[in-house]
Amino acid sequence: MTTTTIRLPEDLKTRVAAAAKRAGTTAHGFILEAIAEKAAQEELRTDFDATAEERYASIVASGKTIPWREMRGYLEDRLAGKAARRPAARKLAR
Numbered sequence: 079m080t081t082t083t084i085r086l087p088e089d090l091k092t093r094v095a096a097a098a099k100r101a102g103t104t105a106h107g108f109i110l111e112a113i114a115e116k117a118a119q120e121e122l123r124t125d126f127d128a129t130a131e132e133r134y135a136s137i138v139a140s141g142k143t144i145p146w147r148e149m150r151g152y153l154e155d156r157l158a159g160k161a162a163r164r165p166a167a168r169k170l171a172r
Contacts (some may be wrong), residue, residue, distance in 0.1 A: 084109075142167040 086094065091105075098108035137143050148165040155162035 137170075140167070141169050143170055144168075 094108055095105050098105045101108060103111070144165045144167050152162050152165050
């Protein structure tokens, strides 16, 4: 484990102490958990962005996609437990 010093404004330090007390932990534990959550959130965001870029590149390369109204209808039917035929991708209209 390594040591890092952070300087908190007094009002934030007070808020962290109060939140930690409500959570039943120490200010140190609360700060560590907050940092870990923020790091995990950023990692998920990075993965999401990478997946979106890959999918967009695939659409551009193939020229095929599914119109939103068709996909939405399909998803709504599936959610309602109805039998639904998966829409087929087709060339983008230009």
